[in-house]
Amino acid sequence: MEIPVSKNKEYVVDIMDNGFEGEGIAKIDNFTIFIPNTIKGERVRIMIVKVLSSHAFGKLIEILKASPVRETEDCQTYKRCGGCQLRHIKYEETLKIKQNAVQSLVNKTLKQKIEVEETLGMENPYHYRNKAQYPLGINKEGKPVMGVFANRTHEIIPIQNCLIQNKQAEEVAKFIFDFIVKNKVSIYDEKKQKGLMRHIVTKIGIKTEEIMCILVINGNEIPQEKELINQVIMHFPNVKTIVKNINKQNTNVILGKENIPIYGDGFIKDKLGEFVFKISPLSFYQVNPIQAQRLYQIGVDAAQITKQDIVFDLYCGIGTISLFMAPFAKSVYGIELVEEAVYAARENALINKIDNAQFIAGDVEKILDDLINKQKIIPDIVMVDPPRKGLDRRSIDNILRISPKRLVYISCNPATLVRDLSALEGLYEIKRLKPVDMFPFTSHVECVAVLELKNCQ
Numbered sequence: 001m002e003i004p005v006s007k008n009k010e011y012v013v014d015i016m017d018n019g020f021e022g023e024g025i026a027k028i029d030n031f032t033i034f035i036p037n038t039i040k041g042e043r044v045r046i047m048i049v050k051v052l053s054s055h056a057f058g059k060l061i062e063i064l065k066a067s068p069v070r071e072t073e074d075c076q077t078y079k080r081c082g083g084c085q086l087r088h089i090k091y092e093e094t095l096k097i098k099q100n101a102v103q104s105l106v107n108k109t110l111k112q113k114i115e116v117e118e119t120l121g122m123e124n125p126y127h128y129r130n131k132a133q134y135p136l137g138i139n140k141e142g143k144p145v146m147g148v149f150a151n152r153t154h155e156i157i158p159i160q161n162c163l164i165q166n167k168q169a170e171e172v173a174k175f176i177f178d179f180i181v182k183n184k185v186s187i188y189d190e191k192k193q194k195g196l197m198r199h200i201v202t203k204i205g206i207k208t209e210e211i212m213c214i215l216v217i218n219g220n221e222i223p224q225e226k227e228l229i230n231q232v233i234m235h236f237p238n239v240k241t242i243v244k245n246i247n248k249q250n251t252n253v254i255l256g257k258e259n260i261p262i263y264g265d266g267f268i269k270d271k272l273g274e275f276v277f278k279i280s281p282l283s284f285y286q287v288n289p290i291q292a293q294r295l296y297q298i299g300v301d302a303a304q305i306t307k308q309d310i311v312f313d314l315y316c317g318i319g320t321i322s323l324f325m326a327p328f329a330k331s332v333y334g335i336e337l338v339e340e341a342v343y344a345a346r347e348n349a350l351i352n353k354i355d356n357a358q359f360i361a362g363d364v365e366k367i368l369d370d371l372i373n374k375q376k377i378i379p380d381i382v383m384v385d386p387p388r389k390g391l392d393r394r395s396i397d398n399i400l401r402i403s404p405k406r407l408v409y410i411s412c413n414p415a416t417l418v419r420d421l422s423a424l425e426g427l428y429e430i431k432r433l434k435p436v437d438m439f440p441f442t443s444h445v446e447c448v449a450v451l452e453l454k455n456c457q
């Protein structure tokens, strides 16, 4: 096929759809062009910035006919920061875009005709994140800077007022950065791999308002550490712990393995529903707890657990969903790779007086196999919440073989979710598939799918 567009040339196109990342899709002589920041129904002037053999990428130059769902952008750094992708679209419409994106994957992949439910949105989709990770660096003028990485680069854009981050935690991070600059503490230079301060990470319990600060350093000691701690806790009494995280590797991974509490005990607590959870530096905790609670509730209600049921919670993190399920179940087994998270899960069970949940550290692929094939513990209900890569083949085969009556699949990646559902749909009826907007104004979509064994009474 002859490619009908050339790099750096301008074209006028009609946007016919929105893709998975929220980008607009247009065609020129049947050749597909992806254009960020454009909306279905718009007529726009674009410049082609990249041409590949099967498609091209364009840059928006001028909107000739705007969509009625276009929103005035409310963030100064939106165009450059990679945090949000959908701030130019009215919130209600972003929920439809997410629902449609999941529906189109389902239509392409699954044999069962599934109608994806409406996306469950937030009443107030602002400042919802409880965790922030700010890189520190030196800008082109040689000045220290803290902020967010510009989209697909390692250039740091200074933070203004992020509309999805928690305001208090942002203030704490800015305060620590100011202290570092004032006291001339050295800042890590990624190119030279020299300097001390790499990242400031904050976690906040939205219900308890307890804050954890993690100072990621390329070294062992922070100069004026005591003074820094005193200043922080004097200005922000709800900072409950400050942790030094040692990361001397030349890597994109933000946190190193070693965490040293320099103030407090290295944990904060938060409340989800009736339960209190201990949160540590390395363990996973949903970044939007308001939506997480609603997501868990949908999953737990759909699981229809009874006091006769043995329930497995695969990829259980610090045991959040396990504890939500335990009061209804005979027993719950949580499996999780990160040991620190498993310790936290056990402690969370104790704090919340749950005595029918146990947690096992290890890879789901191996531990699940072990539990059902060696220890002969067969679950009636399985809950899974894997990372983006989805389930491994051995675990899917094991689930199919023991065929629990119900399976609830929580996923942060609809592509792998639908892939796994297609492996399960022979034996299972997909009763519900509901997106939950865990990450408003970003292109990320969280889903909960409810599966029931076919012909199960």
Ligand SMILES: C[S@@+](CC[C@H](N)C(=O)[O-])C[C@H]1O[C@@H](n2cnc3c(N)ncnc32)[C@H](O)[C@@H]1O
Residues within 6 Å of the ligand: 284, 285, 286, 315, 316, 317, 318, 319, 320, 321, 335, 336, 337, 338, 341, 362, 363, 364, 365, 385, 386, 387, 412
């Ligand atoms: C999406 S999180 C879900 C955590 C928990 N269900 C929650 O809602 O807080 C996925 C979890 O899987 C864990 N994980 C990743 N790969 C794993 C594996 N192969 N085996 C067991 N756990 C794994 C991660 O450490 C993380 O805690």
